Amino acid sequence: MTDQKSDLSRRHLLTAGMGAASAVLLASGCQALRPAAARPTLTGQPQPLDLAPDADIRCGIIGVGGRGTGVLRAIHNVPKVRVTAVCDLNQENLDRAMGIVADDQPTAFGDYQQMLKSDLVDTVFVMTPCYLHAPMAIAVLESGRHCYCEKPMAINTRDLDRMVRTVQDTGKVLQVGTQLPHASPWHGAIKAVHDGEIGEPVLIHAQRHNAGDLPHHIPWFFKRKLSGDTILEQAVHEFDIFNAIFKGVPTQASASGGQAVLFDPPGRDIMDHYGLILDYGKNQRVVYTHSWIAIPKAPHGGRVEMVYGTKGCVDVEAGMIYPRDGEPRKVNPEPAGDSTQVAVQNFFDCVRQGKHPLTDVIRGRDGALVALLGLKAIDTNRVVTMQELLAKGYSA
Numbered sequence: 001m002t003d004q005k006s007d008l009s010r011r012h013l014l015t016a017g018m019g020a021a022s023a024v025l026l027a028s029g030c031q032a033l034r035p036a037a038a039r040p041t042l043t044g045q046p047q048p049l050d051l052a053p054d055a056d057i058r059c060g061i062i063g064v065g066g067r068g069t070g071v072l073r074a075i076h077n078v079p080k081v082r083v084t085a086v087c088d089l090n091q092e093n094l095d096r097a098m099g100i101v102a103d104d105q106p107t108a109f110g111d112y113q114q115m116l117k118s119d120l121v122d123t124v125f126v127m128t129p130c131y132l133h134a135p136m137a138i139a140v141l142e143s144g145r146h147c148y149c150e151k152p153m154a155i156n157t158r159d160l161d162r163m164v165r166t167v168q169d170t171g172k173v174l175q176v177g178t179q180l181p182h183a184s185p186w187h188g189a190i191k192a193v194h195d196g197e198i199g200e201p202v203l204i205h206a207q208r209h210n211a212g213d214l215p216h217h218i219p220w221f222f223k224r225k226l227s228g229d230t231i232l233e234q235a236v237h238e239f240d241i242f243n244a245i246f247k248g249v250p251t252q253a254s255a256s257g258g259q260a261v262l263f264d265p266p267g268r269d270i271m272d273h274y275g276l277i278l279d280y281g282k283n284q285r286v287v288y289t290h291s292w293i294a295i296p297k298a299p300h301g302g303r304v305e306m307v308y309g310t311k312g313c314v315d316v317e318a319g320m321i322y323p324r325d326g327e328p329r330k331v332n333p334e335p336a337g338d339s340t341q342v343a344v345q346n347f348f349d350c351v352r353q354g355k356h357p358l359t360d361v362i363r364g365r366d367g368a369l370v371a372l373l374g375l376k377a378i379d380t381n382r383v384v385t386m387q388e389l390l391a392k393g394y395s396a
């Protein structure tokens, strides 16, 4: 992999939206980063949708495959929201989705640009393969609609930067589909750490060891240029949680990984295992492994996120606190519910109220930056700093 033509990219990062209408703060969430490599944040709140409180929000969706269909059902459950347009290239998927929301009487599209040219939608969900997220979400925002975009928000630093600028310049809501922190137990576990219940967080030990494989009938998952590799396509859920716990992004990563077991379907070029060490600052570290080669009947597979602090630890997945002195207890379970349903409801609340969502464009960018940092460390077989990544850029 080669670095992007990065002077331009860096200038964009440093000057993103700095005109009078769209001034951004150059704020660093990570103290160890020098100002020259800071990450722009948003100023102000988005405009609310201009709608009577009891009027329906009209919603379109692009991409109704596996994930899009699940999210479509969640949208359909939200009161005062109507699915008025459904778009997919795949006729079978389109027909199935149209059937699910038939009572909303949606219009079907094969071309998302035609959907955006219509006057049918106020909000659009982007549920397509990863390499399409940034161009589609940017087109949605520039057409004047609010957007919910699946993770990863983009698979290169240039598009991450463009997404932040577009949100700032259009004043629209952009929510990224890292839905876990919206619901229990993740919400309560992160809050427990921030409330000091384990003292200072020091070490996160985490893993996602998948048994079984990605669906072979969906080719884009297996091509790094389309999915961003498994580190962008899947692990951004974990990176979002690490960033939330340590309130920033890592200063550097060391990593190693490869493809040793899974070579089907033919042409597959994504890693089937890798490991990362992320440094978030003094005594703030993550050790993370991610693989698709776990054995179903063997122990220690699945997801683990343990946060060890000066006064105890939190099991994020189980929502349990283990104090150094005292008995284990559950974290506060609020808010409960299916994380996707809660996230989708939150998006429509933000659209009505004119608020940036919990998993906003900044959080989406920062999760993807961790993935690109790790990917570059794996590709180059050396320690890579966030400062270097921001200065030079990188692409899956």
Ligand SMILES: NC(=O)c1ccc[n+]([C@@H]2O[C@H](COP(=O)([O-])OP(=O)(O)OC[C@H]3O[C@@H](n4cnc5c(N)ncnc54)[C@H](O)[C@@H]3O)[C@@H](O)[C@H]2O)c1
Pocket: 062, 063, 064, 065, 066, 067, 068, 087, 088, 089, 090, 093, 110, 111, 112, 127, 128, 129, 130, 132, 150, 151, 152, 177, 178, 179, 218, 233
């Ligand atoms: N947040 C989560 O927990 C979660 C879970 C699973 C997947 N995802 C993400 O959701 C996205 C979709 O994943 P999936 O498993 O549904 O994949 P999928 O291949 O099943 O669905 C993608 C759909 O997009 C359609 N599509 C492709 N190009 C299009 C275009 N130009 N215009 C219109 N439609 C187009 C395809 O025909 C397909 O129906 C991915 O980015 C994935 O990473 C997120």
